[in-house]
Amino acid sequence: MHTGFTWLGCGAFIPRSKVLRFLAQLGSNGLSKDRLRVADMYFSIWTNQYPYQMSNPLTPLDQKEGWSDGVDQWRIVYQNIYDASSKLYEALAANAVDHFMREEEQPRPDQRDTRAPCLNDKCLFLTNIDPFPLPTSVVFDNVNVTQVRMQETQFDKLDFPSNDFWTKHAYHYAVDRDDNTCWNSYKAPHAGDYFGLHMLTAINSKHVTILSSQNINHLENVFAISTSTNGDRWVTCKYQPLKDAVVSSDPHRLHIGFLCPAAEPFRFLRIEFQRDLPEPFEVCSLGLEGFNV
Structure with missing residues (x-):
């Protein structure tokens, strides 16, 4: 079951x-x-x-x-x-x-990384970071559990975001085209964790911009960039310094230049943490050349 x-x-x-x-x-x-x-x-x-x-942002009906x-x-x-x-x-x-x-x-819950549609419906927000316990953490006991609230009591003992936290920091806030709302990872990311985009159409880009509520403009060495045309075969890109005209002095905005071995349009972008961070990470917006969410 x-x-x-x-x-x-x-x-x-x-x-x-x-x-x-x-x-x-x-x-x-x-x-x-x-x-x-x-x-x-x-x-x-x-x-x-x-x-x-x-x-998704939901609008209550009458x-x-x-x-x-x-x-x-x-x-x-x-x-x-x-x-x-x-x-x-x-x-x-x-x-x-x-x-x-x-x-x-397939994919099973621990393998899923598609989290939210972008507001413009031209992409999907991806991340392997899931703040909620896997469903296998609580087993349904058809004999001793006689109502759903008893099952909920077991789940409530686990660590997961409060309703108030998730209302303010759910996945879709990273791609809602509002710089004042942000997705929060809830737990500090570990090396190997990632976030990114799955785009409807392939694009060419050599730099990505991350906007956060935190001071992040010194973290360019924390991330590795990889791209894919199909989501299965990934290509790791090299870090490439950007011209001063591109780099912003805004401490909340991180610009990362990258150069991929195969200079072909891509539909998938992955931004991967190269080391553990000491605190949760926030993403308020993502941007590529000619493509902003």
Whole structure:
């Protein structure tokens, strides 16, 4: 069992095959009419896959006369999450021929690095730094856990950002074209950690600019730059000093010149830490020649 809940109402891309499988699951599990009305709460859990969630700014809609108006919506949500999880657990334990997947899809949570779409929809923000515990940190016990809040109690004992912190420093703030908002790594980066961009179209560039709320203009030797045309084969680029006209005196702005062995357009850029940092790192904006987010 390797699954999780996500709100489909916040936006989702779903393969047609999973929708068809879910319809087959509904047809064979005999949910009551009341449960069928909120079947979307079952969908992500019954995929038996960890949802791939990306950070986005959400705008609340008018809740007047909404389905949750006048009801304890979290009680309903938690009841259905637990019911969906229990039914999945029992189906997997029975090991019968059914419509539930057993194999875990790739990439697994510890291999994922696509975190947020850029505001202009021309790129994606990448980083391997994840401040949240892996879902395998808390195991679902179908016997001793009788409600979702009991499961949450176990998760709450782990170290992860508070709601207030993440509201101010989520991934998408690195690429929202607002220099006053910043992604914060929460934990101090280690050597080998990275952040960067996956661009919709290939570009040519020989320098990258990082804007932070911190003083970073002395850290050019901390980072290594690599590029890729497909996200699989990476080329390490050499550091190249920039002309004085390009370099800014702003202590919050770091300009890094680089020269790659193959002078070809690239779609992926990775900025990798070469040593451990003593404190969390913040990125407020990223820029390449002719491309700023």
